[in-house]
Amino acid sequence: MIYSNLCILNHIHKMDLIVEPEDYSPSINNNGEYIDIVPSNNSKIFKIGMRCPCGTRKDVVFKEPSKFKTHIKCKKHKEWLKNINNDRFNYIIENKKAQELIMNQRQIIEEKDTTIRCLTKEIAQLEIQLNEIKNPPQDLLDIDIDP
C-alpha cells in the first residue's frame, strides 16, 4: 500500500516536470494593431520553448530569439498577422461572446454545485436514519411488553 502510494507520488512528480511549450502571442501597439515583438533573450518563454500559432511551422518549438526573428519575416507569418489585424474587430466580438458564455457556464456550475451540496447533506441524513432503523438503540429492545 505504501509502495503503491509512493509510485503514484513519483508519477505525479514526473508529470510536473513535463512543461509544454507556450504559444506566442503578438503585442498590441498604441493604435490597437497587432505587431510582432520578439521576446527578449533571457525571457522565460524561450527556456520552456515557444510555438507560433501562425501554423507555418507547426512542429517547430523556438528556443532562441534569433530563429524566431527569422521566422516572423516569412511571408506566411506576415500574412497571418495581417489577417489577425483585419479580423481584430471580429475577435473583440467573439471574445465578448466567449466571456458571456464563460459567465453562463460559471453560473450553471455554481447551481450544480449547490444542488450537489444539498443532496450530499440529504444523503448523509438519510444514512443516519437508515443506520438507526438497522441498529435500533438497545434500551428500546429491553422494554418489557408483557403485562
Ligand SMILES: [Zn+2]
Ligand atoms: Zn509564425
